[in-house]
Amino acid sequence: MQLFVNQLTNVDFSYLDAQRGLVGETWLASVILDGVLDEQGMVCDFGVVKKTLRYWLDDQLDHRLLVPTESERLTHQCIDGRIILTWQSDKGDIELNCPQEAVTLIATDSITAVSTSVWCREQLKASFPVNVDQLTLTFAPEHIDSAFYHYSHGLKKHNGNCQRIAHGHRSRIEIFRNGERSDELEQHWAQRWQDIYIGTAADLCSTDDSSEGSSDERYHFAYDAPQGHFELTLPRSQCYLIDTDTTVELIAEHLASTVAASLPGQSILVRAYEGINKGALAQQLA
Template identity: 60%
Template sequence: MQLFVEQLTNVDFSYLDAKRGLVGETWWASAVLDGALDEQGMVCDFGIVKKTLRNWLDDELDHRLLLPVNSPALTLKHSGDIIELSWHGDNGDLLEMRAPRQAVALVDAEQITAKSVAHWCREQLRSHFPVNVEQLTLSFVAETIDGASYHYSHGLKKHNGNCQRIAHGHRSRIQIWLDDERSSALEQQWAERWADIYLGSKEDLISEQDGQLLFRYSAQQGEFELSLPASRNYMMNTDTTVEFIARHLADTIKQQHPDSRVKVRAFEGVNKGAIANA
């Protein structure tokens, strides 16, 4: 017998890719459980499935940087509760990070894909379900987006939760109106401009040398430091909350179209975001 739960939850995170560099991503998570019926006539109570999986994914995957620990491009160093990493991309890009251990997920794989992450999660979750559950199958899929979207990573040092982690991200839709008419051209322009981008806050920038930017800040969870190529960064004069992102986009587009009314709906992952007018 099989029990299934579709679109149980969504996870927002970033990962390292040999070609794309630091990639912000959002996936829907679904699950199938194989097993015998228990004395209640169930494979597993839906309440247990939802709570167990959702809590585990929230704790171990969501708002983390996923690292393919078997990749030759990755070098890791542990020092107590601190992790340091160095990543050399195929194009010569160098990314380095120093952060608390809870800011990353160490995925036993050579590369981060929906399939490799699902397999890793399943192995970690084996002992979390009743003995009559013989197999757990997880699957991850990206949101179906009809229109423009971009992948971005960032960190919010003032956030009291996990958004303070310096390299987590999202895959997000963008919607732009000029004088009450959707502009697919502007949406696509920003989607291309912010493809696999790191949105950095100027006040967190420590140095720029040889084409590398160094960001550093202190937050509730600890000290965070990230170095990446300037070509992979877009600098903002504010924090990078979705509210500031929407306002920045609206104000920037207004400068380019001063005689038009501008409206921006900027998404942060799935089905949430901010609206700004200019």
């Protein structure tokens, strides 16, 4: 007998990729449980499934950086509750120094929906009743038929896990020009922010100018937050700086004001998403 829960929850995170570098992502999680019926005539109570999986995914994947430990591109060490790593991507080296709770180490050579689900199943084996023979956990991105982008960021003032310097989202974007939705503007920003790190200018500590003018020039971000000290260094080409914190509200406001400045005399409305089905609206009137 099989029990299923489609789109049980979603997880927002970032991961390290050999070609793309630091990538923000959002996946929907679905589950199938194989097993015999218990004395209640159930494979497993839906309440147990939802509570167990949602809590575990929220704790182990959501708002973390996923790191493939079997990749030759990774060098890392864990010392006194902190992780220090270097990742060699095709776009340039990425360095991270942060509390270990902000990172999930996955025994694979690359982070994919399949490799992550295999790792999760192994970790979850003991979490369900003995009559459950097999757990199948699958991840899939939201279907989006318009413009979207992948972004990573960190919110140092946040009391929750958003303070982690390298977590992210896969987000759609909607831009209205004088009340009409503009595919041209949406595609422009989706391409400009493809696999981007949106950083706060005040958190920029230094710039590595050893290769000034080249794609290897890097930005170094650092800040202190309730969970500890965070540092991140990555190629400048993967970064976009704004003058404020990077909440979705302020991202929407930045987009609206930037677009409006390039189109004087026109009204601009931006609907910016943070992952799935949530986000912020910002408007600049003509």
